Amino acid sequence: MKILAYLETLDGALKKTAFETITAAQTLAKQSGGSVVGLVIGSADTTQAGVYGLADCLVAKHAHLEKQSTSAFAETIAQAAKAENADVVILPASSTGKEIAPRLAVKLEAGLAPDTVAHEIAGGDLVATRPVYAGKARLKVKITTAKKVVTIRPNVFTAKKADAAATVANRDFAPNLSDSHVKATVTSVSRNTGKLDVAEADIIVSGGRGLKGPENFHLVESLAGTLGAAVGASRAVVDAGWRPHGEQVGQTGKTVSPTLYIAAGISGAIQHLAGMSSSKVIVAINKDKDAPIFQIADYGIVGDAFEVLPKLTEKVKSVVHR
């Protein structure tokens, strides 16, 4: 299968999801006997993609792409997929990827498997696995159309460096776009400066109602700071106004899958687990040994978060040299 990997960029650099997308695309190409071509939109340094084995990359440029309109992005990717005769297009299931992919699928008359965590080729068909019911079950979906679109859940496909780095050959791609392709446009972006977002972080330290009040979250923040982690929160503390909504993890918050998730003073309600149960390693700190969070924890400490968090921060400092 010929696979087109859409590589996301930020401020002229490839995002971490881009390397994960390359890895997922290469794994699929290997299984199906095919090749991978990358696609970036706008100017970006693609050198780093070579480290992950990408040798061929389209660089799409057009004035209409400057307004970050997802409809124009979808049209560009569709045109690239047609030009390259791609069988599969892979995108990250990021906030933009999730908006582009359904449009792209309609344009290519392709079936779409969203937010996938594994792929296999079975009898020539692409079968994707994805969490459903907030991670309480896994669904295997076969895409039954000739052209296929797949989005991948961030942090799941660990980016793998190639044995020998490739030199990326960039090819200019000029999409044919008109005003009508530019629909909704991004007029401004505000970033939470200096703060890591839970959706992108490798490590998350979350706090819940067990912390008793917003004034005690410095305990969570200093452990997070030591680990270079993002701060997360349960809905109980977000609803109480202790923490901003952007930090909420769970069914009505963000779905995260970091390599390490530390939950302090969080009971582990099903709706919270829905957002973090696919984390690689889960550590729970709770004074109630019967708290449900311990059922999915890889490691747990039964104890008072007010005592455990400062000690843990100190011990972690001696291990990580940041």
Place this chain on the structure above:
Amino acid sequence: MQTKYFASCEILCLHSIFFCNFVFSTVYISTTETTLHYYLFHTFSGEPFSMNILVGLSQVPDTTTKIVIGADSKAIDSKGVKYIMNPYDEFALEEALRLKEKNGGTVTAVTVGGDTAKDVLRTALALQVDKAIFIKSDSADSFVIASNLAAVAQESKPDVILFGRQSIDYDSFQVAPMVAELLDLPSVTMTSKLEINGTSLTAERDIEGGKETVSASLPAVISAQKGLNEPRYPKLPDIMKAKSKPIEERAATATAARTEVVGMELPAAKGKGKIFGDSDGDISELVKLLHEEAKVI
């Protein structure tokens, strides 16, 4: 090629008591390759206009449902499952009702699903939507669902089409952008703030590490994120009255599915975790394991 449709609000405006005040203006000209479409719009000097709003509602298992895989290993066992309106759709419905209250107009709720899914339309009727449309289909394919919803929009030509951010059963996040693409309209997903002025909209949407502000013109497709508003609850007398309100049933479009479910399984159970006490020795041991065994710090 999809044809861009005319807003039907002019008819409502004509019946309005502000009849003599309206300013007739052409605010939108779309130049697609094949045709020129004129989107005519009336604005009252200082007065709100009337809005035709469509909202898609899906029915999902309650968030606390214990998932048991069905006998066919392709879906959940629905025995004993309590179904509710998709939580994100409550925000979409609330926004629809507020837009109507502000601008006048009509709210139509539409659901695609099996017979039990009609319950969400009853809730919508209790919350005073003007019309409820039910399309019977047992399809699990998002494209089929989106095509059916787009067909309704094609006919009623709404100014604003609202959905939830995602259906919490299959969490696909597909329907809103698919409907927008099928209708050749702008879409804004995960909207946490929405402002509509005349025919232009400004929305705030959540992105990784922040928010972005997006602008577009109507008609448009919006999907609602938590925080967009605070949904109201239906009142008991309205729930009673809703029972006898009509629900229009329509046949599903003949759309072929593009995906097929081949299996469903429970996630691999985790082995028992290693649980420690809170002594210094315990915490040192944990840090050592995270560093040497799990290799995550």
